[in-house]
Amino acid sequence: MLEVTHNNYLVLASVGIVLMASFTGLSLTRGASKLKVAQRKVTVAMAAIALGVGVWAMHFVAMLGLQLPILFYYDALITLASALIAILIMGVALLILHFRERTTTNVTIAGAIVGLGIPVMHYVGMYGIQLCRATYTLKGLLTAVAISLALSIAAIWIAYGKRDRMNIVIGTIGFSTAVVAMHFVAISGTSFWEVVGETSIGPLVRNEALAIMVLLISFLICGAFLLSGITFMHSAPQAAASRPLVAPSEMTEGMSDEDVFERPSFAGAMVNVPYEQDGQTLFVDGNAVAFIQAEGHYTVLYADDKKLFCPWSISEAESRLPSPYFIRSHRSYLINPALVSRFERKKDNGICHFDLNGAQLTAPVSRTKLATVRAALGV
Incomplete structure (x- = not known):
């Protein structure tokens, strides 16, 4: 040996x-x-x-x-x-x-x-x-x-x-x-x-x-x-939290409405929505969220005067948040009709305006979603 x-x-x-x-x-x-x-x-x-x-x-x-x-x-x-x-x-x-x-x-x-x-x-x-x-x-x-x-x-x-x-x-x-x-x-x-x-x-x-x-x-x-x-x-949570609050006027291109898994649909009461901050997962009442914008494979929540990073994809958010509390206004946006302060028609599309504690924000409405949004708003 x-x-x-x-x-x-x-x-x-x-x-x-x-x-x-x-x-x-x-x-x-x-x-x-x-x-x-x-x-x-x-x-x-x-x-x-x-x-x-x-x-x-x-x-x-x-x-x-x-x-x-x-x-x-x-x-x-x-x-x-x-x-x-x-x-x-x-x-x-x-x-x-x-x-x-x-x-x-x-x-x-x-x-x-x-x-x-x-x-x-x-x-x-x-x-x-x-x-x-x-x-x-x-x-x-x-x-x-x-x-x-x-x-x-x-x-x-x-x-x-x-x-x-x-x-x-x-x-x-x-x-x-x-x-x-x-x-x-x-x-x-x-x-x-x-x-x-x-x-x-x-x-x-x-x-x-x-x-x-x-x-x-x-x-x-x-x-x-x-x-x-x-x-x-x-990583993305910190990057999203560090950006200033701005009105998202440009539509996100190249996004897909499909998610990698089939998500169960939740009807009925509003659910809390998760967001990540400082390495922790926190939750915000869905009723306080004005709209949700797709950002890559994740989303950004606009609630009160805050811009929060959410780990859900836009498709997952749509399936988890019950209708009619949230509706799809655009391939990259979900809006809460109850918090829309003003609706503006633009030829064959539109814009939803939100007044969030003095911050004036907007979410686009695509041509294919125009009828759905107008019906939800009663206009």
């Missing part, structure tokens, strides 16, 4: 890489379930690559820090397969989280898939070592898998229990802990033996070549981390 030591600097580097990759993957998918299906697929694919490559890079940076008294190589084909397996497994978990209802069962299943995927990637990667054979104890293998499962399920529950900044950061730490703990617990239960000859099925890669490849991948992970960090710190 060969004596094993570790380069502490590379161990720390492996921890840093998985932290950055985990944060990138988990923050990329924030709000993804509100996107159109095609956009959601792209976002989920990018997050799966970030998480999968991060797990793989952590493993091989740590393996670069693994010091044995003999020269050994890696089978390039098996090494590549381990990376693709990690990406695929992370992708399956994210598909469940973003294309299925997030029930207790589905979130747990997604966490379990991640928890099993991490050791699968690890042991496939270990199988690629040449001129050196790794042997495992049953206790070490079961312990590593159990730790990975428990920590991964907990991390996914935290990260997806509430999609705010704090949960994503804590989930990042939990996911990274799962990857790092699994790797080193597994290594502690692994023995290395020198063997004569190699049984590779692909070209051999030396540690030096692997180091260059991992360095380039780590550079990409760092870049993705910086970009996602900027978006994370300047």
Whole structure:
């Protein structure tokens, strides 16, 4: 059996890489379930690559820090397969989280898939070592898998229990802990033996070549981390809250009236409408909302003299707010007829005026919605 030591600097580097990759993957998918299906697929694919490559890079940076008294190589084909397996497994978990209802069962299943995927990637990667054979104890293998499962399920529950900044950061730490703990617990239960000859099925890669490849991948992970960090710190809720209150006179172009899910329709009493501010979700009485304007995949509420960011899409707001309290006046606007102070006809369209504590605001009425709005206003 060969004596094993570790380069502490590379161990720390492996921890840093998985932290950055985990944060990138988990923050990329924030709000993804509100996107159109095609956009959601792209976002989920990018997050799966970030998480999968991060797990793989952590493993091989740590393996670069693994010091044995003999020269050994890696089978390039098996090494590549381990990376693709990690990406695929992370992708399956994210598909469940973003294309299925997030029930207790589905979130747990997604966490379990991640928890099993991490050791699968690890042991496939270990199988690629040449001129050196790794042997495992049953206790070490079961312990590593159990730790990975428990920590991964907990991390996914935290990260997806509430999609705010704090949960994503804590989930990042939990996911990274799962990857790092699994790797080193597994290594502690692994023995290395020198063997004569190699049984590779692909070209051999030396540690030096692997180091260059991992360095380039780590550079990409760092870049993705910086970009996602900027978006994370300047997210839509703060951007909307920071803008001054102005009258929206221009119609939003390129919006779709379809949402990614079929939403249940609520008839009857008015409901409270959520809005986000300072990292918190607050609620405003729907009766106090004058009108709602689409802004990207979200909406902005105009209530009293405030402009509030709402996580609902315009289609979701229409389905959740009961008619006739709110009606669609334009593809990008919902209005509360009870708070309209003046209606102005403009050829084949119109404008609804609102007096909100001295602030004069307007919402457009499109040609196709003109009859509906006039009927609601009684004009």
